[in-house]
Amino acid sequence: MPGPRNERWLGLYCPQLPLLAAWQCDPQVPELHAVHGHDRGRHVILHAGAAARRAGVAPGQPLGTALAIAPALQSRPRHSRAEASLLEQLALGAWQASSHVVQAPPDCVLLEIAGSRRLYGGLRPLVETLCANLEQRGLPVRTGSAPVPVTARLFALHGLHAAGRGTMREKLHGLPLSALALDDSQARALSGCGLDRVAQLLRLPAPERARRFGPELNRRLLCLEGRQATPLAAWQPPRRFRLRLELPAASSDSSALLFVFRRAIGRMAHWLDVRDQALTRLRVSLYREDGGGSIPLEVGLSRPGMDEERLLELLALKLEDLELPAAVEAVELSADSTDEHRPPQADLWSGNNRGDAWPALLDRLRARLGEHGLSGLAPEPEHRPEKAWRWVAPGTSSHCEDDRPRPTWLLPVPRPCRRENLRLEEGPERIEVGWWDEQACRRDYFVARDRHGRRLWVFHEHRPREGWFIHGLFDQA
Amino acid sequence: MSVHASLEQLLNRRPDLWRGRARRSLPVAATGLGWLDHGLPGGGWPLGRLTELLPRLSGCGELGLLLPLLARCTQRAEPVVLAGPALVPGPQAMARAGVVLEHLVVVREADEALWAAEQCLKSGLCGSVAVWPPAGRVAEKAVRRLQLAAEQSPGPTFVIYRPDQSPPPSVSALRLGLRPGPEIEVLRSPAGPIDSKRLGPDPEPVIELERYRRHARSAQ
Structure with a gap:
């Protein structure tokens, strides 16, 4: 069934996608670079960089020929997983302009723009904004539009735009048959009949076409003309960000890893932006080349947000501390995020924005010191003095109403001492607790002076062990 | 007159110029203890320079003397960092001295105390930073780095040595030896030698009175 009449689909075609995907994790891409695939047992150039094309390397060339033309050429095999993930990135960019996005692998994304076109004030501003955004993210695209999604994809390959079904058919008829990218046997059969335009093919009666070229071609033509709907799988950005990037060559060099992190964090920032989320914790796994278990890294943020440079700095600090047991071949990032937004608050009194700088400093410290290397202190409502305090996360507010004498310094563990060396000054304060659980104790606390x-702060314990112990020091003037 | 004024201005422009006793006073923060303000050269804890404390034994006032300052900073919501203390600061005593614990941060990783302190100082966000260098020999370079970082911090900075540590040649503004009491000896001061080298709190009349009463009761 044909779709609604007022639909308008925009096709985004990224011709360089295989090339970009194969070379995305290299800090320095060689000038002459290309990507090759398999074709009937041969390595064939799929795509070449601008410099390589100028040197005479062309898509479709066997790799050997290309290397003979440009000996400095570096070519990588096609990486379909990286391509799929880059296509997601393209779809994410499209999602910013429309909520109806469809992926058309390997290198196209389609989006419905009838509604958003009005928002942007016309097709041209929308396409320009979208292309500029994608270009900025390193994904240059060609566009085409049509009222039918399948045709929009075809038009994107050729840079055609058609508003209505009439113009669409007209432009479709003007295309050469090679544009339909038919399989080889069909193409040979068609050219054997002396056909080279789509219009010529459409002039043949449908039953005749089906008999000579198979029923599949008719279905394809019906879809392209918009007379038959094609099933579409609507794409949505994933709920949780997860990205795996493979290093071009396994490495334990932190600058190579940081380059990959920079790529990944750029993408994560885009995802957070599109999904309107703020990052709370970044989890990273480094996969070892030797197949040993992955090495986990975690960066938590004290305040949800996203600052690419800051995050990279935190990761660099983490990497500095890490001794890699083996070279790393891939990194995987996943993000914990929240949709709770707290805009940076400027300090009312001092005027500078310390509201943001202080959490950033804590994050930096925590990245190197670990979660437990940095703490705040809080009193606990508990009679046993060892348990009357605890380490808390910095910035935890607490309340203390204890007015008994308590020392400025506490010994982590009470230390035995000799009664003869002490002169008791204040006390005793009897503490007898824990009879309800297994840790029963009875102590008398005193403030005492030593020989110096x-x-x-000392106590005389009666239970469970008999003796005198130092528990703290008063050093107040 | 005008020649004199311009000469004075020229001299004032160079804080690193040594001018004997008449040296321009360096900025300080009040310690919050009258007798200490009175006794310290400059009248308080120096700002932008290191203050080194050398307690003879642990618990000689290396935290107690700082408490009024820490209380003032945290009450103004300025964070205070204690980097690498050997013992645990008691939260009850600190809270009673007026320290708002919410703004207190303790670096528990003693080996990283110097690095953490340097980061805090460089950020310029902390009201005060006190750092305990990790046990063992303290490198002069480490203290110099701290001094450079301290120049970027608005508050006083303290380097507190362990009783068994000997400090490297000083780059600090002020170096104080602490003994139980607390009794303070000024070992080095930015204004050159000073008259009274030993400081201590005035004997408190309240305690005297209490002691007198006890004495009187026992005599009855």
Whole structure:
């Protein structure tokens, strides 16, 4: 069934996608670079960079020929997983302009723009904005539009735009048959009949076409003309960001890893932006070349947000600390995010934006010191003095109403001492707790002076062990 | 007159110029303890320079003397960083001294204390930073780095040595030896030698009175 009349589809075609995907993780792409694929047992150039094309390397050439023409050429085999992930990136860019996006692998994305066209004030501004955004993200595209999605894809390959079905058919009829990218046997059969334009093919009666070229061709033509609907799978950006990037060559060099992180974080920033999310925690796995277990890294942010440079700096700090047991062949990033937004707050009194700088500093410190290397302190409502305090996350507010004498310094563990060296000054404060659980204890706390004149916090324990212990030091003037 | 004024201005423009006793006073922060302000050269904790504390034993006032300053900073919501203390600062005592614990950060990783302190100082966000160099010999270079970082921090910066550590040749503005009491000895001061080298709190009359009463009761 034909789709609604007022639809308008925009096709985004990224001709360089295989080339970009194969070379995306190289800090320095060689001037002469290309990507090759398999064709009937031969390596054939799929795509070549601008410099390589100028040197005479052309798509379709066997790799050997290309290397003979340009000996400095570096070519990589096609990487279909990287291409799929780059196509997601393209779809994500399209998602910013429309909520109806369809992926057309390997190198096209289609989006419905009838509604968004009005928002942007016409087709031209929309296409220009979209192309500029994608170009900025390193994905140059060609565009084409038509009321039918399949045709929009075909038009994107040829840079054609058609508003109505009439113009669309006209432009379709003007295309050469080679534009339809038919398989070889069909193409040979068609050219054997002396046909080279789409219009000539359409003039043949449908049953005749089906008999001579197979029923598949008729179905294809019906879809292109918009007389038969094609099933489409609507694409949505994933709920959780996850990206795996493979290094061009396994490496344990942190600058190579950081380059890959830069790529990945750029993409994550785009995803966060499109999904309107703020990052809370970044989880990274480094996959070892030797097949050993992956090495996890985590960066938590004290305040949800996204700052690419800051995040890279945190990752660089983490990497500095890490001793890689083996070279890394791939990295995988996944993001914990929230849709809770807290805009940066400027400090009302001092005028500078320390609201943002302080969490950033804490993140930097935590990246090197670890989660437990940095803490705040809080009193606990507990009678046992060892348990009357705890380490908390910095910035935790607490309340303390204890007005008994408590020392400025606490010993992590009470230390046995000799009663003879002490002069008791204040006390005793009897603490007898824990009879309800297994840790029963009975102590008398005193403030005492030692021979040097320091004020100590000592206790005489009756249970579970008998003896005198130092628990803290008062060093206040 | 005008010649004199311009000469004075020229001299004032160079804080690193040594001018004997008449040296321009360096900016300081009040310690919050009257007797200490009175006794310290400059009248408080120096700003933008290191203050080194050398306690004879641990618990000689290396935290207690700082508490009024820490309380003032945290009450103004300026973060305070204690980097690598050997013992645990008692939260109850700090809270009672007026420290808002929310703004207190303790670096527990003693080996990274110097690095962490340097980051905090460079950020210029902290009201005060106190750092305990990790146990063992303290390199002069490490203290010099701290001094450079301290110049970017608005608050006082303290380097607190462990009792068994000997400090490297000083680049600090102020170096104080601490003994139980607390009794303070000014070992080095930015204004050159000073008259009274030993400082301590005034004997508190309240305690005297209490002692007198106890004495009187026992005599009855």
